[in-house]
Amino acid sequence: MKGITKPSRLEDKVRSWWQTHLRCFLTSLGQLLRTPTTTLLTVTVIGIALALPAGLILVVNQLQTLTEGLNTTNSISLYFKKDISDDHVTAIRDKLEKDERVNHIIFISSDQALKEFRELSGQGDLIDLLDENPLPTTLHIVPTAEASPKQLDSLVRSIKSLKGIDQVVFDSGWARRLQSIITLLDRFVLVLSALLIFAVVLIIGTTIRIGIQSRLQEIQISRLFGATKAFIRRPFLYSGSLYGLIGGIIACVLLLTSWSLLSEPLHELVSSWQLSPSASSSPLFRVCLLVIVGGVLLGVISSWIAVAFYQKELETSEFI
Amino acid sequence: MIRFSEVTKLYPGQGEALKSLSLFIPAEQMVFVTGHSGAGKSTLLRLIALMETHTRGQILIDGINIQKIPEKHRFYLRRQIGFIFQDHRLLNDRTVFDNVALPLVIAGFDHREIPRRVHAALDKVGLLNKENKFPVTLSSGEQQRVGIARAVVNRPPILLADEPTGNLDPELSIEIMKLFEEFNRIGVTVVIATHEVELARSTGHRIIALKDGRLMTPDDASLQEHTL
Numbered sequence: 001m002k003g004i005t006k007p008s009r010l011e012d013k014v015r016s017w018w019q020t021h022l023r024c025f026l027t028s029l030g031q032l033l034r035t036p037t038t039t040l041l042t043v044t045v046i047g048i049a050l051a052l053p054a055g056l057i058l059v060v061n062q063l064q065t066l067t068e069g070l071n072t073t074n075s076i077s078l079y080f081k082k083d084i085s086d087d088h089v090t091a092i093r094d095k096l097e098k099d100e101r102v103n104h105i106i107f108i109s110s111d112q113a114l115k116e117f118r119e120l121s122g123q124g125d126l127i128d129l130l131d132e133n134p135l136p137t138t139l140h141i142v143p144t145a146e147a148s149p150k151q152l153d154s155l156v157r158s159i160k161s162l163k164g165i166d167q168v169v170f171d172s173g174w175a176r177r178l179q180s181i182i183t184l185l186d187r188f189v190l191v192l193s194a195l196l197i198f199a200v201v202l203i204i205g206t207t208i209r210i211g212i213q214s215r216l217q218e219i220q221i222s223r224l225f226g227a228t229k230a231f232i233r234r235p236f237l238y239s240g241s242l243y244g245l246i247g248g249i250i251a252c253v254l255l256l257t258s259w260s261l262l263s264e265p266l267h268e269l270v271s272s273w274q275l276s277p278s279a280s281s282s283p284l285f286r287v288c289l290l291v292i293v294g295g296v297l298l299g300v301i302s303s304w305i306a307v308a309f310y311q312k313e314l315e316t317s318e319f320i
Numbered sequence: 321m322i323r324f325s326e327v328t329k330l331y332p333g334q335g336e337a338l339k340s341l342s343l344f345i346p347a348e349q350m351v352f353v354t355g356h357s358g359a360g361k362s363t364l365l366r367l368i369a370l371m372e373t374h375t376r377g378q379i380l381i382d383g384i385n386i387q388k389i390p391e392k393h394r395f396y397l398r399r400q401i402g403f404i405f406q407d408h409r410l411l412n413d414r415t416v417f418d419n420v421a422l423p424l425v426i427a428g429f430d431h432r433e434i435p436r437r438v439h440a441a442l443d444k445v446g447l448l449n450k451e452n453k454f455p456v457t458l459s460s461g462e463q464q465r466v467g468i469a470r471a472v473v474n475r476p477p478i479l480l481a482d483e484p485t486g487n488l489d490p491e492l493s494i495e496i497m498k499l500f501e502e503f504n505r506i507g508v509t510v511v512i513a514t515h516e517v518e519l520a521r522s523t524g525h526r527i528i529a530l531k532d533g534r535l536m537t538p539d540d541a542s543l544q545e546h547t548l
């Protein structure tokens with residue numbers, strides 16, 4: 001019967017596509033809910049395995065933003081020799097100010113330094129005893145925040161080669177050490193993340209494999225009645241992505257909980273160090289999104305691998 | 321149309337289940353494959369259903385050499401074949417309705433079309449009132465009929481049944497045979513493997529008798545094949 005109400009083929013296809021996927025999704029969800037304890041255990045393990053690297057990434061990220069605040073306190077102090085002329089100092093200052101690694105330069109003449117010292121120390125009488133000003137003319141060079149430790153090193157070296165310099169003090173030892181610790185931490189988190197992601201793939205893959213084994217008859221029957229590989233794969237991809245999704249949500253809950261526990265002491269730390277309160281929660285939400293999306297992707301990938309392994313076997317094996 | 325040309329199926333370690341078997345089953349025919357246990361009846365059906373691959377020879381279904389079909393296109397031929405197992409092989413975690421609907425779901429039927437077809441198939445086997453039951457709550461005869469409904473719901477041109485009456489009493493067996501005859505009447509090729517020679521003979525349909533993987537008597541239809 002052909003009538004005007006007959007829907008187009010494309011419409012039919014789209015509808016049947018939706019139906020197929022919705023049915024598959026609901027079936028997979030139903031299967032997870034049928035064994036609640038096992039499912040809960042599995043997704044919790046996945047959640048922890050996802051939360052751990054995500055949390056560490058967050059911590060490292062926060063440390064990095066905090067130490068960015070510290071970088072501005074790094075300055076290079078340049079002490080000139082006694083007999084240097086003001087013109088020479090001005091020339092060097094002008095030259096350094098043009099350097100892209102340099103943010104700004106504070107100039108302190110020897111007279112100014114002495115005046116400040118007199119005021120700060122209150123030892124004016126003692127200073128009067130000296131027949132000449134013992135303090136050198138000084139430049140405090142504040143590098144830009146973007147300048148890397150390596151760039152700063154080369155800046156210090158080039159300054160040391162200038163004429164009339166008595167001493168260059170680059171008080172960056174602890175800041176640089178902190179930086180390298182953070183870099184090390186960063187690498188460590190990277191390696192740990194890779195391992196834990198691999199663990200998640202194994203967990204989901206194994207779970208899916210067990211699921212395949214428990215539904216062997218269904219698979220065989222479906223194959224006999226003409227199911228395509230994609231048809232057989234689909235419910236497992238849905239289960240896999242559901243494991244990833246729920247695991248990701250659990251990871252987010254863990255992250256948000258630990259964050260709310262940590263944020264107050266962190267803020268105290270930040271304000272006690274008089275750093276900019278950069279510990280905002282915006283990276284937290286980004287990481288949460290990443291964990292959920294990543295969880296789903298990992299679920300799809302690992303179940304795909306599990307089914308592919310099995311289907312390879314299926315092709316060469318015979319029906320039960 | 322199903323044609324076997326000198327088909328041999330070797331099970332490693334078990335010997336040859338079929339030995340250079342040649343036979344021809346024209347389209348829309350109903351035939352019985354008989355023989356003692358171990359004669360190779362199941363093997364014959366499983367080869368047609370693409371559940372296994374033969375070792376030597378050639379199998380043509382509707383003129384297509386099934387060995388030449390790559391694995392990824394085999395699903396299409398499988399949809400043309402309905403298979404009925406002796407042990408039903410129903411999915412016990414699904415209702416009768418869902419069991420019967422499986423081939424339709426696989427073939428991607430519209431969800432409004434599925435109930436109509438499932439009901440028609442269940443009606444045919446007289447189980448319309450059991451659609452929401454689970455297989456384990458049904459009798460063996462009823463489970464067998466659910467298996468039949470599942471095999472025919474997609475209206476395949478070929479129906480294969482492996483010992484479909486193996487567990488049933490004679491009355492039920494005759495009923496099931498009548499059901500197959502009905503399908504055959506509307507043009508379905510039906511191949512039934514059974515060790516119950518008497519039952520097969522009583523229907524008056526063609527019989528292919530197997531013994532140790534060979535034809536017991538030279539089959540007239542397969543002789544005819546060579547003259548075609």
Ligand SMILES: Nc1ncnc2c1ncn2[C@@H]1O[C@H](COP(=O)(O)OP(=O)(O)O)[C@@H](O)[C@H]1O
Binds near residue numbers: 361363364
């Ligand atoms: N999967 C299998 N693996 C090994 N040998 C098998 C397998 N299936 C059947 N056979 C052997 O093939 C022969 C024929 O078996 P089958 O086709 O099941 O006979 P029938 O169905 O007539 O009883 C038997 O000797 C049996 O042992």
Ligand SMILES: [Mg+2]
Binds near residue numbers: 361362482483
């Ligand atoms: Mg058998």
